[in-house]
Amino acid sequence: AQSVTQPDIHITVSEGASLELRCNYSYGATPYLFWYVQSPGQGLQLLLKYFSGDTLVQGIKGFEAEFKRSQSSFNLRKPSVHWSDAAEYFCAVHSGNTPLVFGKGTRLSVIA
Amino acid sequence: GAVVSQHPSWVICKSGTSVKIECRSLDFQATTMFWYRQFPKQSLMLMATSNEGSKATYEQGVEKDKFLINHASLTLSTLTVTSAHPEDSSFYICSARTGTGILGYTFGSGTRLTVV
Numbered sequence: 001a002q003s004v005t006q007p008d009i010h011i012t013v014s015e016g017a018s019l020e021l022r023c024n025y026s027y028g029a030t031p032y033l034f035w036y037v038q039s040p041g042q043g044l045q046l047l048l049k050y051f052s053g054d055t056l057v058q059g060i061k062g063f064e065a066e067f068k069r070s071q072s073s074f075n076l077r078k079p080s081v082h083w084s085d086a087a088e089y090f091c092a093v094h095s096g097n098t099p100l101v102f103g104k105g106t107r108l109s110v111i112a
Numbered sequence: 113g114a115v116v117s118q119h120p121s122w123v124i125c126k127s128g129t130s131v132k133i134e135c136r137s138l139d140f141q142a143t144t145m146f147w148y149r150q151f152p153k154q155s156l157m158l159m160a161t162s163n164e165g166s167k168a169t170y171e172q173g174v175e176k177d178k179f180l181i182n183h184a185s186l187t188l189s190t191l192t193v194t195s196a197h198p199e200d201s202s203f204y205i206c207s208a209r210t211g212t213g214i215l216g217y218t219f220g221s222g223t224r225l226t227v228v
Contacts, residue, residue: 034217036219041203041222041224042218043118043205043219044156044205045219045222046216046217046218049216089136090155090156099161099208100146100158100217101147101158102156103153103155104154105154106154107153
């Protein structure tokens with residue numbers, strides 16, 4: 001069965017610093033990969049997704065993610081974090097017609 | 113773009129009563145919708161897959177008789193929590209597949225249910 005692992009439960013970064021959120025997946029074939037952001041009490045907003053092609057994917061709000069097949073990873077990055085980026089971030093995977101499977105999430109705190 | 117509207121945003125109900133949550137696709141037809149449940153500070157757990165015109169497919173451990181799902185039209189799926197108890201208090205989120213295959217998913221804004 002496919003699974004998603006987000007090793008970091010909580011990360012704190014200073015405003016303006018760079019950010020990397022880790023995501024590893026377990027699946028026999030190349031899955032379709034997503035990153036979502038959730039503000040407290042809100043639904044999910046899609047940041048970016050990877051289906052095929054260029055392994056470096058650009059998303060909204062200045063985020064990017066890189067698919068590395070050899071490492072089964074799809075880490076999310078941002079070169080300079082803003083205070084408004086504080087939220088919960090979820091990595092998700094699906095294949096074919098299966099529903100999305102989510103990681104447990106990483107909570108990002110941003111300090112001045 | 114594809115928008116999913118979920119209503120209500122929050123609801124408080126008494127134990128033993130039933131609560132209905134609606135999920136509507138506003139500008140597209142959604143033959144398949146998904147219902148998730150999220151406990152505080154935890155991830156989203158898929159409860160069931162709702163297919164228009166047919167019975168929902170429930171994940172293991174989800175009580176079908178407690179969480180009634182109806183998907184009577186291509187733009188509306190409903191989740192009814194029957195005989196609610198405090199342990200049913202949670203954040204419920206619906207999602208619709210936009211297009212076919214892997215084109216993506218759009219999420220509703222969620223419903224915070226509190227059972228007192």
